[in-house]
Amino acid sequence: MSVATLSTLSTRDLSAAAGELAALSAEHAAAADATGRLSPDVVTALRASGFARHFVSARFGGAEGTVADFVRGVLRVSASCAATGWCVALLAASSRYAAHLPEQGHEKLWGSGADALIATGLVPAGTAEPAENGYRLSGRWQYISGVDFADWVLLCANVSEEDAGPRFFALPRGTFGVVQSWDCVGMRATGSHTVVVDDVFVPAHLSFARAEMETGVNSWSPLPAHNIPFQAIGATTFAAPAVGAAQGALAASLRVLKGKRLTEAVQIELVRATARIDSARHLVEQNAAVIDDRTFTPTFLARNQRNASFAGEQAAEAVTALVRVAGTAGLSGSGELQRVWRDVTTATSHVALRYDITRAAANYSTALIEQAI
Incomplete structure (x- = not known):
């Protein structure tokens, strides 16, 4: 094409x-x-x-x-x-x-078009020093996916002022450097390299408090999509690509298995993998429905976190099973299946899908117990 x-x-x-x-x-x-x-x-x-x-x-x-x-x-x-x-x-x-x-x-x-490509560093790193009408930003941010071709980066940094919370800072290409540091076995083409900023002035209108993104309360836009708590949507952003890739792995494994005589054990494992993938897709789609319907109750917010973590877990388990049923042919170095296996394994290792880091388990279990009769 x-x-x-x-x-x-x-x-x-x-x-x-x-x-x-x-x-x-x-x-x-x-x-x-x-x-x-x-x-x-x-x-x-x-x-x-x-x-x-x-x-x-x-x-x-x-x-x-x-x-x-x-x-x-x-x-x-x-x-x-x-x-x-x-x-x-x-x-x-x-x-x-x-x-x-x-x-x-x-x-x-x-202002000159809606297709600006922005790469984000969500984890606070570096330091922002308050300056007249803005800030001076310095630091290093790892794992910035898409930075090779991004027009802008949006970086989270701690502010040196006492009691000031972390803020995001938008910088155009040409004001930051990129260290080619991404060397993972999977998701290799995401270009998730390190961004380096050395004492760059960022005007106040290119900065906002991280707390706004976390709460989903937007001071400048009333649009529903711009007023979503991070707890509702954050992990889903990372789970959806993993689930989609698992669907691709299923298609690849079926091409490997086509024409082969399958044992009952292989058939059972294959069917279980399809159920895991369907379940994972349902969970991320359920999260999207919660967000679009704006049902931001504590229980639904916590469930969205749980759904994303579990969807990633199911996607990873499904792809591992598909590699197993495909056998040696599925592990061919030039084959599609082993590549997707590496990609899904890498994607689902992201901290946003960790039950402990996001408190997905703690938040949802607490919500369930609090509403118990």
């Missing part, structure tokens, strides 16, 4: 755009894994697909899309190339985070 056939589409056509991007990224997936970067054609198609503008305000040409459409699109792309699916998920999420910037910041990021 030629990248020229892929034009920017509205949210009504995000499923079609996801299908086109999936087809193109599938052609380049093996090479992307080998080289550790997405091909230029895939990056161009990624920008044109509409994922980056999905949560951007319509007044800047954005789609103001739903989380359900976002999840379906991410699942579709990730089934063909896990690294591309991971990048579109995080780039779309980054545009939603950046909507917490003041109005002048919106103009700066999207």
